[in-house]
Amino acid sequence: MSKTDVDIGKSPSFTVSVRDLSLSRGTALLFSGVSFSIDPGQLIWVNGGNGMGKTSLLRLLAGFSRADSGIIDWSKDGRSVAAKDLVGFQGHHDAFKSALTAHESLVFWADLMDVPDDTDSVLKAVGLAMRADVRTGALSAGQKRRLALARLMLSKKPLWVMDEPTAAMDTKGVALIHSLVEGHIRSGGSAIIASHNPAQNMSAHTRRLTLNTLDDAPAGAPA
Numbered sequence: 001m002s003k004t005d006v007d008i009g010k011s012p013s014f015t016v017s018v019r020d021l022s023l024s025r026g027t028a029l030l031f032s033g034v035s036f037s038i039d040p041g042q043l044i045w046v047n048g049g050n051g052m053g054k055t056s057l058l059r060l061l062a063g064f065s066r067a068d069s070g071i072i073d074w075s076k077d078g079r080s081v082a083a084k085d086l087v088g089f090q091g092h093h094d095a096f097k098s099a100l101t102a103h104e105s106l107v108f109w110a111d112l113m114d115v116p117d118d119t120d121s122v123l124k125a126v127g128l129a130m131r132a133d134v135r136t137g138a139l140s141a142g143q144k145r146r147l148a149l150a151r152l153m154l155s156k157k158p159l160w161v162m163d164e165p166t167a168a169m170d171t172k173g174v175a176l177i178h179s180l181v182e183g184h185i186r187s188g189g190s191a192i193i194a195s196h197n198p199a200q201n202m203s204a205h206t207r208r209l210t211l212n213t214l215d216d217a218p219a220g221a222p223a
């Protein structure tokens, strides 16, 4: 493990299996026939145009909503577990209270997630050590994204589900995300990333899932 790798504890053996998932919104079929599985050390890159259902799929994977049909099985050490036991989610909304400082926000989340308070080290890892005492309401958009990344590291969850993590990030921020995800995967984690950008080879086991159905043919499994 290198200095920036995330310690996710004793390498858990986990798999998330998705079988024949379909989801509609209103009268529109977003996707159907989506099947894949992800194991430690793997990365799945979810592509698709605006409104194709990337966020909706990620929310299913995080256990926040239910599919119309199909199965998602989250398993750890051979036993089915709840999504929250495996998945750390980084979405579009940061969910930080604007009156709390960056440091206070992470202390709050560490307590809520019942994980060790490694606040200082994760703030440093995302380049926010010097902004630790700034209210989150006064952070820039990119700094808020970095803080959300720090919370994801803090969560110690083995599967990172990330929705457009590079949005609002500068070039250094994009490189930082790539290296943190690489480190996470190297230390036995995995990641599912939705992005408009082409897939990045952050893992030797990178696959791509393209959502392009919207009311027509089923989306295929990742190549």
Ligand SMILES: Nc1ncnc2c1ncn2[C@@H]1O[C@H](COP(=O)(O)OP(=O)(O)OP(=O)(O)O)[C@@H](O)[C@H]1O
Binding pocket: 025, 026, 030, 048, 049, 050, 051, 052, 053, 054, 055, 056, 057
């Ligand atoms: N709760 C909801 N109620 C009704 N429609 C919804 C709901 N959530 C999503 N949708 C619709 O489902 C479609 C897919 O939305 P989603 O956010 O998953 O797309 P996306 O691929 O992430 O898009 P983008 O690239 O623009 O972020 C959109 O047409 C959206 O309006």
